[in-house]
Amino acid sequence: MDLMSDMPMGSMSMGDGAPSLFTLQKMYWAVVGSAIGAATLVNILNRLLAQHRLRDSSLTPAKPKSLFFNTYATLTAIVREISYATIHPLTVGNYTIHFPPLGPVLIILANLITILVLSFYKLDTADVWKWEDIGYSTGFMAICQLPLIFLLAGRQNIIGFLAGMSYASLNWFHRWAARTLWLTATIHMCFWFRDWARYDYIKYELYNDELTKRGFAAWVILTFIVVTSIRPIRGLSYEVFVLQHLVTFVGFIVAVWMHAPDEVRIWVWIPIGLVVFDRVVRYVWGAYANLAVFHRKSDKGSRVWTHSATFTPMPGNITRVTVDNPGINWQAGQHVFLTCHTIVPLQSHPFTIASLPEDGKLEFFIRAENGGTRRFFRFASKNDKVLGVEPAPAVRGRTVFVEGPYGTIRSLRQFDSVILLAGGMGATFTIPLLRDIVSVWTKEINGQIGQGSFQAKRLAATKRIRFVWVIKSRAQLILFESQLQSVLADVAECRLRQPDFQKELEISIYITCDEKLEAPTTAPPSLPLPTQSLVTSGLDFSYEKGLSAEKDNVSIHSASAESSSTAEPPAPVGKGCLPGGGCCCTTQIEDEDQVTTCACTCSGPVRSEQTIATPTVNEKPTLSTASSPSPSPTVLSGRPYPQTIIRKVLEKAEGESAVVVCGPPGLSDDVRRSVVYLSDERAVHKGTGAQGIYLHVENFGY
Incomplete structure (x- = not known):
């Protein structure tokens, strides 16, 4: 473990024609740089493709029409089928292990193989006289991985900017690159x-030996970091994880710097520089975004800070956290880190923005879990006039950063068809995406085209949207x-203004557990009844299929709080039924168009959570199929079958389609497998002419 030497080891060869240790490090970064360069090239091509589709004046802008784009679509389909593939989750007791898709796994394996090949290149592990050389080579290869780990960790991410990837997606690679570093360091020590x-001589x-002590200390700290970053452990307390991660990072960097010889300390200084760069950019941008001097101050804002939030x-x-007149701009699907020191001191949490800039x-919808999110809810509950407590003027708005x-x-505007699937609070991600496309449809009807940096023939190539939301209780509606009202009203307006409006929007809402859901034993026998509707305040959720149940007109504002089910195995695939009793329905609906009977399985009683009564607020008039050409959402009891939902949209697609999912891991896994199966079924890579499928899975939770 002794890297100290009077002569520069890095410039020396390990013998038998092996390159020097410095050369091995350069070779590794040549591989890493090539991978980043390839990802950058793909990102540039995708951006050019998006612009090309918006300038295309044909009826099928999302369909490739040249040899180059046909070849690119075929290669993309092959890569996607491989990278999206994932194996079924493994259940051990009460814990379910969800595996990552094959694409990221292959990238991590390629990184590991590169490290091992360069570490043992032309070195015989059975030769006792080469063990010291292997100790040197693995040590040099271990330390040169540090910059990559920190490049993947920063929020202001250089790799993310070049490759068009979110820092949240790269964080998975950061964790596994750190585990690869730990393995290399362990081999080095062993x-x-x-x-x-x-x-x-080990104990001596x-x-x-001071150098050995420092190296062993660095390995112990790294081991602690790797173990505590495992999802079940870091999920115990996210705030504690972040704090200890920062502290142990400092200790690890100090120990490595003291252990490494001068000739390789540059690999320690680079990560330090990356951390400083990330922090400086974040603090400078944070100051601009949050200081009122840079923005027109809101009436609710303080004299110094820009943002004041209300908690409901x-x-x-x-x-629900609302910040009026924010000092930043954003796009649908993005998130921010929110801090409120007067409620949750010295903590910052990421929350998806559920509103659009216009x-x-x-606006954020934050579920109370543990720590800061639960404090938000307690504060909102104690200072809300609906609950009978009139808040003082000083607490109506709190300064937030x-x-x-x-x-x-x-x-998503570049795709012919878009399928959005959300589970529970995952709708905070998908609903802004839905609203963004529909708003573009409205602008096209109003003639607002060609306002960008290039003269576009259209604002969106999207012709149809399929939106699916899976919730436990109708209280979540x-x-x-108001957002769903706005979307339906916009589509209705487009159809009224342009009779030949060809855009399609279909919305389905699946309710899995509800206080109004009946078990099959209490439901009437299968009986075809006329169309039923669940009238809500502002929304007409129509059961347009022939379903069997009693008519149930209930306002979502008077519904009880969201419920949760007991953990039991899912029921066999079957039909759905109307909400109308008090249990959980685990039935998976294979095809909405063929739902004719009530066959839901009651998997357990509904357990009530804290009920918050919320006043009715009508921002727009009630939409109904009788007064408007806009379709009403379909509400079903049970779970969706993603493969059928996606297939029906793809059968109508005249170009590349996009599938976006945000929700629990089980839903994401189902969607991934469905996309891979349908991509293979459509045989894009075999030259059938069928269009490709772009999949985006938004991580749910920490």
Whole structure:
């Protein structure tokens, strides 16, 4: 483990024609640089492709029409089928292990193989006289990985900017690159121990050699960092994880710097520089975004700070946080880090922005879990006049700080068809994407084309949108009632202004657990009834399929809080039924168009959470199929079958389609497998002419 030498080891060859240690480090970074360069090239091509589609005046702008774009589409389809593939989750007791898709796994394996090949290149592990050389080579290869780990970790991410990836997506690579570093450092240490063991010298070195002490300390700290970054452990307390991660990072860098010889300390200074760069950019941008001197101050703002937020309790232990007149701009699907020191001191949490810039406000829906999010909900509950507590003027608005926005997703406007699937609070990600495309449709009807940096023939190539939202209780409908009203009203207006409007929008809402859901034993026998509708305040959720149940007109504002089910195995695939009782429905609906009977399985009683009564607020008139050409959402009890939903959209697609999912891991896994299966079924890579499928999976939770 001794890297100290009077002569520069890095410039020396390990013998037998092996390159020098410095050369091995350069070779590694040549590989890494090539990978980043390839990702950058793909990102540039995708951006050019998006612009090309918006300038295309044909009826099928999202369809490749040249040899180059046909070849690119075929190669992309091949890569996607491989990279999206994932194996079924593994259940061990009450814990379910979800595996990452094959694409990221292959990248991590390629990095590991590169490291191992360069570390052992032309070195015989069976030769005792080469063990010291292997100790040197693995040490040099370990330390040169540090810049990559920190490049993947920063929020102001250089790799993310070049490759068009979010720092949140790169954080997964950051964790596995760190584990690769740990493995390399462990091999480095073990070969030195193996060499010293021949002379029973390990204990002596650990007690008497300062360089060995520092190296062993660095390995211990790195081991602690790797172990605590495992999802089950870091999920115990995210705030504690972040704090200890920062502290141990400093200790690790100091130990490595003291352990490494002068000739390789540049690999330590680079990460330090990257951290400083990330922090400086974040603080400078944060100061601009949050200091009122740089913005027109809101009436609710303080004299110094820009942002003042109101906190409102919602059903299901959810807090709605609203920031009027924000000092930042953002795009649909992005998130910010929100800080409120008067409620949760010295903590910053990432929250998806559930509003669009044209709303003139930042809006967040935050589920109360542990730590800071639960404090938000408690504060909102104690200071809300709906609950009978009239808040004092001083607590109506609290000063908050925002950092961001962060998050990257390819513009969905370039795709022919878009399928948006969300589970629970994942709708905070998908609903802004839905609203963004529909708003573009409205602008096209109003003739607002060609306003960008290039003269576009259209603002969006999207012809149809399929939106699916899976929730546990109808109480959650209140969260996005006004947004759904706005979307349906915009589509209705487009159809009224342009009778030949060809855009399609279909919305389905699946309710899995509800206080109004009946078990099959209490439901009437299969009986075809006329179309039923669940009338809500502002929304007409029509059951347009022939379903069996009693008519149930209930306002979502008077519904009880969100419910949760007991953990039991899912029921066999079957039909759905109307909400109308008090249990959980685990039935998976294979095809909405063929739902004719009630066959839901009651998997357990509904357990009530804290109920928050919320006043009815009608921002727009009620939409109904009788007064408007806009379709109403379909509400079903049970779980969706993603493969059927996606297939039906793809059968109508006349160009590349996009599938976006945000929700629990189980839903994301189902969508991934469905996309891979349908991509293979459509045989894009075999030259059938079928269009490709772009998949974006937004991570859910920490």
